[in-house]
Amino acid sequence: MRVDGRKNDELRKIKFEVGVLSRADGSCYVEWGQNKIIAAVYGPRELLPKHLANPYRATVRYTYRMATFSVPDRKSPKPGRREIEISKVSAEALEKAIFLEKYPNTAIDVSVQIFDSNASTRVAALSAAACALADAGIAMRDLVSAVSVGRANGEYVLDLRKEEEDAPDAVDLAMAILPNTEEVVLFQMDGIITKEECSRLLKLGLKGCKMVYELQKKALKEKYMREV
Amino acid sequence: MEDIYWILQADKVYRFLQNNKRLDGRKFDEYRKAVIVRDFSKNADGSAYVKLGKTEVIAGVKLDLGQPYPDTPDEGGLSTGAELLPTASPEWEAGPPDPQSIELARVVDRCIRESKGIDMKSLCIREGELCYVIYLDFYVTNYDGNLFDACSLAGTAALMNTKVPKVENDKIVKGEYIGKLKFTKKPLLTTFVKLKNYILLDPSLEEDKILDARLHVATTEDGKICAFQKGGSGSFTPKEIESCVELALKKSKELRSLL
Amino acid sequence: MSEKKERKVSRKIVIPGEVLTAERKKLGANVFLREGKIISSRLGLLQEAADKISVIPLEGKYLPKENDFIVGIITSEKYYGYTVDINSIYESTIYKRDLQKPLKIGTFISAKVSRVNELHEAELSNVKVLYGGEILKVSPVKIPRIIGKNNSMINLIRKYTKSFIIVGRNGLIWMNGGNIALAIEAIRIVESEAHLTNLTDRITKFLEKETKVKK
Numbered sequence: 001m002r003v004d005g006r007k008n009d010e011l012r013k014i015k016f017e018v019g020v021l022s023r024a025d026g027s028c029y030v031e032w033g034q035n036k037i038i039a040a041v042y043g044p045r046e047l048l049p050k051h052l053a054n055p056y057r058a059t060v061r062y063t064y065r066m067a068t069f070s071v072p073d074r075k076s077p078k079p080g081r082r083e084i085e086i087s088k089v090s091a092e093a094l095e096k097a098i099f100l101e102k103y104p105n106t107a108i109d110v111s112v113q114i115f116d117s118n119a120s121t122r123v124a125a126l127s128a129a130a131c132a133l134a135d136a137g138i139a140m141r142d143l144v145s146a147v148s149v150g151r152a153n154g155e156y157v158l159d160l161r162k163e164e165e166d167a168p169d170a171v172d173l174a175m176a177i178l179p180n181t182e183e184v185v186l187f188q189m190d191g192i193i194t195k196e197e198c199s200r201l202l203k204l205g206l207k208g209c210k211m212v213y214e215l216q217k218k219a220l221k222e223k224y225m226r227e228v
Numbered sequence: 229m230e231d232i233y234w235i236l237q238a239d240k241v242y243r244f245l246q247n248n249k250r251l252d253g254r255k256f257d258e259y260r261k262a263v264i265v266r267d268f269s270k271n272a273d274g275s276a277y278v279k280l281g282k283t284e285v286i287a288g289v290k291l292d293l294g295q296p297y298p299d300t301p302d303e304g305g306l307s308t309g310a311e312l313l314p315t316a317s318p319e320w321e322a323g324p325p326d327p328q329s330i331e332l333a334r335v336v337d338r339c340i341r342e343s344k345g346i347d348m349k350s351l352c353i354r355e356g357e358l359c360y361v362i363y364l365d366f367y368v369t370n371y372d373g374n375l376f377d378a379c380s381l382a383g384t385a386a387l388m389n390t391k392v393p394k395v396e397n398d399k400i401v402k403g404e405y406i407g408k409l410k411f412t413k414k415p416l417l418t419t420f421v422k423l424k425n426y427i428l429l430d431p432s433l434e435e436d437k438i439l440d441a442r443l444h445v446a447t448t449e450d451g452k453i454c455a456f457q458k459g460g461s462g463s464f465t466p467k468e469i470e471s472c473v474e475l476a477l478k479k480s481k482e483l484r485s486l487l
Numbered sequence: 488m489s490e491k492k493e494r495k496v497s498r499k500i501v502i503p504g505e506v507l508t509a510e511r512k513k514l515g516a517n518v519f520l521r522e523g524k525i526i527s528s529r530l531g532l533l534q535e536a537a538d539k540i541s542v543i544p545l546e547g548k549y550l551p552k553e554n555d556f557i558v559g560i561i562t563s564e565k566y567y568g569y570t571v572d573i574n575s576i577y578e579s580t581i582y583k584r585d586l587q588k589p590l591k592i593g594t595f596i597s598a599k600v601s602r603v604n605e606l607h608e609a610e611l612s613n614v615k616v617l618y619g620g621e622i623l624k625v626s627p628v629k630i631p632r633i634i635g636k637n638n639s640m641i642n643l644i645r646k647y648t649k650s651f652i653i654v655g656r657n658g659l660i661w662m663n664g665g666n667i668a669l670a671i672e673a674i675r676i677v678e679s680e681a682h683l684t685n686l687t688d689r690i691t692k693f694l695e696k697e698t699k700v701k702k
Contacts, residue, residue, distance in 0.1 A: 040315030063322040068365045069272035069288025111314040116269035137547025139528040142504030221500045
C-alpha cells in the first residue's frame with residue numbers, strides 16, 4: 001500500500017491549465033500532486049547575440065528554476081548545478097518534438113518556475129512546457145509527455161512522491177516520450193536495477209506518459225471550450 | 229521592437245487623460261481588481277499568490293536560523309529578494325537580480341520592516357547568538373503594471389499566514405511549528421505615477437512604461453506612513469506628495485480589507 | 488427567455504501530433520505525413536475537404552509570405568533606410584532610394600511583401616504612408632476571421648463604426664476616424680471567438696446594440 005493510498009499505476013491528481021499568462025506567447029500552469037509549476041514560452045524570436053544563433057534551425061533555451069520556498073529547506077535563489085542540468089536535458093527533450101528547421105536562426109525560450117514541490121518536478125515541468133509550446137502555436141511533430149516511474153518498498157510504481165524517492169530500495173526514473181511514436185526523449189535514473197526491471201519500468205513508464213498525454217490534450221482543447 | 233508600441237500608446241494615453249479617462253476605463257484614483265490566494269506553497273512557511281489587474285506575483289516565506297546583527301542582539305532578521313521572471317515579460321531574461329528587481333525588493337522590504345509589524349524580538353532565540361531569519365522572496369510571473377503594490381500585498385498576505393518552525397538543539401525541526409509569526413499593522417504600498425501633470429493610482433502596463441515619475445507610499449493599518457520611495461527621472465511637487473499621502477491612507481484600506 | 492445563442496466550436500480542435508486521417512489526401516497547411524497517416528503539426532481547427540486536409544492554427548506568430556498585404560510601423564532610421572516592425576520575428580527594411588519622401592519614426596505604413604528568405608525575413612514593396620489613426624495588434628492567425636469571407640466581417644465592422652480600417656495579414660490593423668473604441672471592441676470579440684459558430688450574428692447584434700445606445 002502506497003503512502004497516499006494510490007495504486008501502483010495511479011498518478012497523483014494532475015491539472016493543466018493552458019494560456020494563463022497575458023504576456024507570454026504560450027503558457028501552461030500545472031498542479032501535479034503538491035507540485036505547482038508555471039511554464040512560459042517566448043518565441044520563435046530573434047536570438048541575440050547573432051553569432052550564437054544556428055542558421056539552420058531554432059535554438060531551444062530552457063530555464064528550469066525552483067523558488068527558494070518551494071522545498072523544505074530553503075534553497076538559494078542562485079541556480080544550482082541540478083537546475084542547470086535539468087534545464088539542459090529538458091531542452092534536448094523538446095528539440096526532438098519541435099520542427100526546429102521551420103524557424104532557422106531563432107530562439108525558442110522556455111521558462112519553467114517551480115513554486116511548490118514534492119518529487120517529479122522535472123517531468124511535471126516538461127509536460128507543462130510542451131503544452132506551453134503548443135499554446136504558442138509552434139509547429140511540433142508531437143507533444144512531450146513525461147512521468148516518473150520507479151521502485152519503492154519492493155513495489156514498481158508510477159509517479160513517485162518524495163517519501164517513495166527516499167525509500168531504502170528506491171529507484172527513480174524520469175522519463176519523457178513523444179506519445180504518438182513512443183520515442184523516448186528524456187531518460188534519467190537513480191538506483192540499481194536488473195535488465196528485467198528495466199523493461200518492466202519502461203512498460204510502466206510508457207503507460208504513465210500516455211496517461212499524462214490524455215490530460216495535456218484535454219487541457220489544450222479546453223482552453224477553447226471555456227465560456228468566452 | 230517593443231519600445232515603439234509604448235511611445236505610440238503614449239499619444240493615446242494622453243488623449244484619454246485630457247478627457248479625464250484612462251485606457252482601461254478606471255478613474256484616476258481607482259485600483260484594479262485584486263485577488264489573493266493564501267498558503268499557495270505548502271513547502272513554504274508562509275506564502276501568497278496575488279493578481280492585481282493581470283500582474284501576478286507569488287510571495288513565499290522561509291524561516292532559517294542565523295546570528296543577530298551586533299547592533300540588535302535581541303532581534304531576528306528579515307531578508308527580502310525579488311525575481312522578475314522571464315515568464316512575465318518578453319524583455320526579462322533569467323539571470324542575477326538587476327537594479328529593477330533589487331529596487332523592488334528593497335522598497336517592499338522597507339515597507340514591511342519600517343512598519344515594525346514583525347515582532348523582531350519574538351524571533352530571538354539566544355541573545356547575541358541565535359535568532360530566526362525571515363527570508364521573503366517574490367517571484368513575478370506576469371507583468372501588467374505596478375509590481376510594487378502587487379508584491380507588498382503578496383508579502384503582507386504571506387507573512388500573515390506564516391508559521392514559525394520549532395527549533396531543537398539549535399536546529400530547525402522540519403514539519404513542526406510552534407505557532408504563527410507575530411505580525412501586525414498590515415503594511416502596504418500604494419503606488420502613484422506621474423504622467424506629465426496627471427497623477428494616477430495603480431499604474432497599468434502602458435502607464436508604467438511611459439511614466440515620468442512614480443511615488444510609493446507605505447502605510448499601516450493604524451493610519452501611519454512608514455516609508456516613501458520616489459522613482460523615475462521626473463519630479464513631484466510637495467503638494468502632490470501630500471495629496472498622494474492622503475489618498476494612500478484612504479485607498480490602502482481597500483486592499484487591506486482583502487487581507 | 489433571451490438566451491445566448493448556442494456557442495459551439497465550429498470545427499474539431501486538434502493538437503500537434505494528433506492523427507487526422509489514414510486516408511490518402513493532399514497535404515494542406517500545418518500537417519505532415521508519417522507512415523501513411525496525416526498528422527497535425529499545430530494547435531488548431533481541422534479543415535477537411537474531400538481531397539485535402541489542413542489545420543487552421545489557433546495560435547502563432549506571423550511568418551511573412553510573398554504577396555501578403557501588411558501594415559507596419561517605422562521603428563528606426565539608418566543612413567540607407569528605415570527599419571519596420573511588421574510584427575514578425577524580424578523587422579524589415581525600407582530603402583531610402585525606393586522612397587519619394589523621408590519617413591518619421593512611429594509612422595504607420597502599408598506594404599506588400601515582395602520577397603521572403605529562408606530566415607523569414609521579408610522585403611517590402613508598394614509602401615504607402617498611413618496618416619494619423621492608430622494601430623491595433625491582434626493574433627495574426629485570427630486575421631482571416633476578422634476579414635471574413637469576401638470581407639464580410641470587416642465590412643460589417645466598418646459599416647457600424649464608420650471607421651476607416653486597413654487590415655494587415657500580419658496582425659496589425661490600422662484604424663482612422665469613426666468610433667475606433669467600438670471597432671477595437673468588436674475586433675477583440677472576433678479574435679477571442681474566432682473558433683465558435685454564429686459569430687457573424689453575435690457581432691451584428693453587438694454592433695447594433697452599441698450604436699443604438701449612442702443615439
